[in-house]
Amino acid sequence: MSALVEIEDLTVRFSGERTxxxxxxxxLSVEKGEVVxxxxxxxxxxxxxxxxxxxxxxxxxTKIGGKIAFDGRDVLxxxxxxxxxxxxxxxxxxxxxxxxxxxxxxxxxTQIAETVMRHEGLSRPDANAxxxxxxxxxxxxxxxxxxxxxxxxxxxxxxxxxxxALALACGPRLLLADEPTTALDATVQMQVLLLLRELQQExxxxxxFVTHDIGVxxxxxxxxxVMYAGTIVETGTxxxxxxxxxxxxxxxLLAANLHGAVKGARLDAIPGAxxxxxxxxxxxxxAPRCPVAMAACHAARPPLxxxxxxxxxxxxxxxxxxx
Amino acid sequence: xxxxxxxxxxxxLADIGGPRQPLITAKDLTxxxxxxxxxxxxxxxxxxxxxxxxxxxxxETLGVVGESGCGKSTTARLxxxxxxxxxxxxxxxxxxxxxxxxLRDLRRGVQMVFQDSFASxxxxxxxxxxxxxxxxxxxxxxxxxxxxxxDLLDRIGLDPARFxxxxxxxxxxxxxxxxxxxxxxxxxxxxxxLDEAVSALDKSVEAQVLNLLEDLRRDFDLTYMFISHDLxxxxxxxxxxxxxxxxxxxEVGPAEALYHKQAHPYTAALFSAMPxxxxxxxxxxxxxxxDPPNPIDPPSGCRFHTRCPxxxxxxxxxxxxxxxxxxxxxxxxxxxxPASGYEEVAA
Numbered sequence: 195m196s197a198l199v200e201i202e203d204l205t206v207r208f209s210g211e212r213t214x215x216x217x218x219x220x221x222l223s224v225e226k227g228e229v230v231x232x233x234x235x236x237x238x239x240x241x242x243x244x245x246x247x248x249x250x251x252x253x254x255x256t257k258i259g260g261k262i263a264f265d266g267r268d269v270l271x272x273x274x275x276x277x278x279x280x281x282x283x284x285x286x287x288x289x290x291x292x293x294x295x296x297x298x299x300x301x302x303x304t305q306i307a308e309t310v311m312r313h314e315g316l317s318r319p320d321a322n323a324x325x326x327x328x329x330x331x332x333x334x335x336x337x338x339x340x341x342x343x344x345x346x347x348x349x350x351x352x353x354x355x356x357x358x359a360l361a362l363a364c365g366p367r368l369l370l371a372d373e374p375t376t377a378l379d380a381t382v383q384m385q386v387l388l389l390l391r392e393l394q395q396e397x398x399x400x401x402x403f404v405t406h407d408i409g410v411x412x413x414x415x416x417x418x419x420v421m422y423a424g425t426i427v428e429t430g431t432x433x434x435x436x437x438x439x440x441x442x443x444x445x446x447l448l449a450a451n452l453h454g455a456v457k458g459a460r461l462d463a464i465p466g467a468x469x470x471x472x473x474x475x476x477x478x479x480x481a482p483r484c485p486v487a488m489a490a491c492h493a494a495r496p497p498l499x500x501x502x503x504x505x506x507x508x509x510x511x512x513x514x515x516x517x
Numbered sequence: 518x519x520x521x522x523x524x525x526x527x528x529x530l531a532d533i534g535g536p537r538q539p540l541i542t543a544k545d546l547t548x549x550x551x552x553x554x555x556x557x558x559x560x561x562x563x564x565x566x567x568x569x570x571x572x573x574x575x576x577e578t579l580g581v582v583g584e585s586g587c588g589k590s591t592t593a594r595l596x597x598x599x600x601x602x603x604x605x606x607x608x609x610x611x612x613x614x615x616x617x618x619x620l621r622d623l624r625r626g627v628q629m630v631f632q633d634s635f636a637s638x639x640x641x642x643x644x645x646x647x648x649x650x651x652x653x654x655x656x657x658x659x660x661x662x663x664x665x666x667x668d669l670l671d672r673i674g675l676d677p678a679r680f681x682x683x684x685x686x687x688x689x690x691x692x693x694x695x696x697x698x699x700x701x702x703x704x705x706x707x708x709x710x711l712d713e714a715v716s717a718l719d720k721s722v723e724a725q726v727l728n729l730l731e732d733l734r735r736d737f738d739l740t741y742m743f744i745s746h747d748l749x750x751x752x753x754x755x756x757x758x759x760x761x762x763x764x765x766x767x768e769v770g771p772a773e774a775l776y777h778k779q780a781h782p783y784t785a786a787l788f789s790a791m792p793x794x795x796x797x798x799x800x801x802x803x804x805x806x807x808d809p810p811n812p813i814d815p816p817s818g819c820r821f822h823t824r825c826p827x828x829x830x831x832x833x834x835x836x837x838x839x840x841x842x843x844x845x846x847x848x849x850x851x852x853x854x855p856a857s858g859y860e861e862v863a864a
Contacts, residue, residue, distance in 0.1 A: 235721060235722075381786060381790045384790045384803055406719065408794075410792060412795065433796045447720055447721065459753075462724070463727075463728055464721040465725070
């Protein structure tokens with residue numbers, strides 16, 4: 195298999211005022227040209243997974259275990275110049291808030307040009323031409339004029355496009371997208387999703403797309419990994435997850451999406467709240483909220499049970515149904 | 518003391534006009550914000566809300582949708598007097614604000630819950646004190662106000678014995694939003710404005726809070742104005758929907774009817790921007806191009822004509838009237854107005 199990214203048993207622990215076990219054994223592989231969505235609620239470890247892929251977590255307070263291989267290279271061992279060359283041409287990231295990701299004191303064109311000059315050694319005129327080309331590719335209207343715009347002169351949707359242009363300027367093989375459409379209006383969100391889908395196909399890159407919105411995952415992803423309390427509870431193609439959710443948490447999330455919910459009906463809300471993760475989970479982390487939990491669920495962590503290629507569920511109910 | 522009693526036991530403002538009289542009537546409601554420009558530059562204003570009419574019936578839930586900057590939140594803030602009214606009238610149960618009714622009295626009848634659950638709570642007050650604060654300021658004795666607070670904590674699903682003494686930072690987002698709802702209800706309002714109140718919550722928690730809102734509406738006989746960008750949520754909770762664009766109302770109608778058939782092209786675009794939830798039928802065409810225009814200098818005629826796929830020349834010159842399609846379903850679009858001249862251009 196030509197997996198581009200291979201994450202194996204990744205654990206992340208933050209220390210400080212209180213310890214947080216943010217990731218507790220995450221394994222995930224992403225093929226070349228594949229779009230994988232990490233779906234989960236806040237605190238489930240989606241963003242931490244992305245950030246560890248780029249070594250963006252604060253070094254002093256973070257303890258990382260497990261392995262991340264990018265095209266056979268060990269990402270967690272990269273340092274200094276090697277790491278700088280890895281970020282950009284190999285892996286790029288886009289964020290939820292473009293106004294924090296873009297530099298407010300440089301024009302958009304300058305920021306894109308600087309990136310390609312640094313990474314590809316282009317001359318300034320060539321880099322400027324690349325910047326213009328990128329703005330055209332993300333379909334910013336009148337791109338020549340926009341090159342000299344500062345981030346604050348653009349609307350939210352436009353800034354998001356500019357950030358995508360910046361991230362893709364060096365033609366990365368993997369794009370990490372951390373809720374890039376969450377802060378946008380629904381109409382603009384759909385524009386940006388369609389753009390990302392198009393660019394992904396054009397450039398043939400792999401994408402890991404973090405979202406809490408199952409509807410967004412449907413629009414963009416080939417495969418979905420559902421996360422809960424720093425673990426992956428279910429993976430499958432988007433169609434499998436939507437049409438045949440197996441894990442009780444996935445089922446709850448789908449019900450809470452309210453798609454087609456009728457007025458006045460009572461919602462099947464998942465009771466309670468996610469665990470705080472001050473201790474690493476020793477049992478199924480979802481068991482306290484699970485409507486079908488049994489004694490065994492509180493005793494040990496459920497294994498990830500494979501249900502065919504790319505399909506797995508971390509629930510002991512699945513083990514029984516196999517027997 | 519008898520005056521205080523009315524706040525605690527019954528709605529502070531008793532029903533006056535009977536069930537047929539709308540709880541809120543807004544007439545030509547306008548809110549313009551001045552923009553600072555140079556000394557010689559002509560004075561400009563942001564037309565945040567530009568002459569809108571609407572009513573909210575007693576006991577109903579009015580959902581308000583539209584893109585950011587369309588004036589949803591400003592409309593809500595006008596209703597509770599958080600921003601100054603530039604023009605038009607607000608009539609609460611037959612009494613006009615600033616004529617028959619003071620702002621202070623209006624705020625007993627109208628309360629609001631905001632999106633940011635943390636920013637809207639005082640970090641130095643326990644949640645019990647927070648909920649008791651409103652009644653106390655309005656003259657309810659301390660002990661009684663605390664009793665109200667404990668009763669409300671129980672109703673919003675936070676056990677008073679465990680939670681009463683906690684501070685906002687000791688609660689989760691969902692719990693804090695419950696406190697905000699409790700705080701708003703402590704004044705026994707008749708209208709509760711929920712401005713993106715569940716938008717920041719995780720999906721599983723959002724469903725819990727929506728269930729709670731439904732229970733409270735029944736128990737307290739409440740009327741809701743529910744602002745959200747999530748059309749699934751709005752459909753679930755609303756009786757009627759009001760769609761806004763650039764400070765104007767473009768369509769109002771029964772929520773379920775609007776969900777199935779939208780009369781205004783903008784409403785149609787909003788609904789088609791909802792993710793399909795079917796991986797085999799993904800959205801292929803973006804519902805709308807670009808962003809909304811600048812409300813400082815809105816387009817002439819129909820404000821939507823710059824982005825409308827069906828726009829014709831009449832749309833850029835003539836402002837559309839509100840046309841009634843069915844009972845309670847109104848739309849401001851030339852497409853539905855035979856007198857507008859839209860069809861003639863087509864011929």
